[in-house]
Amino acid sequence: MTGGSIGIGFDFDHTLGVDHGLELRALYEYADELGRPIDPHDAAIRGAVQTLLADFRAGLMTLDTMVAVFAERLGAAGADPQRWRELCYALVDELVRPIDGAPELVAQLRARGVPVAVLTNGWTPLQQKKIARALGDAAHGLPVLVSDVLAAVKPERAAFDALVDALGVPREHIWYVGDNPRGDVGGALAAGLRAVWFDWEGLSYPQDVPPPTLRSASLRELEALVENTYAP
C-alpha cells in the first residue's frame, strides 16, 4: 500500500465479523413462534430458506416480502416482519464475533487518521448492531453504508460511489477489503478502486473475475502492511 492520502473501505460479513447464520436462525425461531416449527435436520427445507434469504440479500425482494413469503410457505396466517427483526436483534450478542484482529486493525487505522468506512449488503439496523458487537469501541463513529439505504447492492457501482463520497478520498487512493471475489473485489475494481481479497477461508478465486490488487489471508498481515508503509 502506498502512503499518503489513502482511504480504506471494508466489507463486514466474513471480513470484519461473522454472524454464524443469524438471520437463518431467527427465521427458525420465528417459525416456532408461528406454531410451524421447522425440523433443523431437514436439509431440503434449510436449502429453501437459505435461497429465500439469499434473494432478499441480493435485493430481489424487500424484508417485509421475504418474511411474508416465509410465513406463507409454512402455511401460517399473517406475517409480522417486525417480530422477525426483533428476533434477529436478540441473537446479535450470542452469534456475532469479530474476525481475528478486526477491532485492532480498524482502531489502528483510525488512530492514524486514515479515513475508514464499512460498505455492506444487508439491512441497516441489523448491520449496525452486528458491527458494534464485533468491533466494540472501534465501531464508535465509524461510517457504515448499507445496501438497503443506498438502494444499491455490491457489486453495483453506485454502492462503491457512495463509499468514495463517505471517505472523501480520490477513488484511485481507496482500498476496499472484502472476502467476496465478485461482490467485493470485482465491484471495487470496476468502480476504479483498489481491491484486497481477504481469502482467510482458503477458497479458490474464480477465473472470470479480475484478480485483486492484493490478497491477504489475515487482518494482522494488513495491519503490518499499513504500519510499514505509513510514516509515523
Ligand SMILES: [Mg+2]
Ligand atoms: Mg463478505
